[in-house]
Amino acid sequence: EAGVAQSPRYKIIEKRQSVAFWCNPISGHATLYWYQQILGQGPKLLIQFQNNGVVDDSQLPKDRFSAERLKGVDSTLKIQPAKLEDSAVYLCASSSPGTKNTGELFFGEGSRLTVL
């Protein structure tokens, strides 16, 4: 079974520029998450989708961050304009309500963003 795919793996931009990250979850997983992980910290939830609807985006800085999952499969996370404090790894994860482990998340390798 293919895992969660993310791209790009690395991105370096200057502040005030924009960037987009892409995620393809495990086939059949209805729930998709974007987490932000700053160096030395645990992942922090940015947004959760159930199919193509948003379940929770309360921690998404909506003035600069946006995310979509138009067809209920792939998702894109965009940052515009980027700030220095956005430097982090952006992790995509997916889960299926049918897993026996109840809520186990499957993570991608992450996209590391450096804002200069």
Add this chain to the structure above:
Amino acid sequence: SQKIEQNSEALNIQEGKTATLTCNYTNYSPAYLQWYRQDPGRGPVFLLLIRENEKEKRKERLKVTFDTTLKQSLFHITASQPADSATYLCALSYSGSARQLTFGSGTQLTVLP
């Protein structure tokens, strides 16, 4: 708001010993608690899940305990190996929270040969 605290410092142990990692939380108990392993430059990988009505869970050399009175979970790796060196993350989920996980900051474990 809920706070999750893991071992504040990195943990170094000798190969063959048992590593014990701590996860403490404040306020109300979660419906279940999960442990993940994260290697440098990689995404977290699920290890074990324990529910609020369970005291202990085992999987091979791994053991997790959950004490809702102490508001604490302990994660044990027995007969530790250098390959167990990684950061271990504790994550909590609550009933009705739509399967959202709140993560601790992790404990970096190094197993010395």
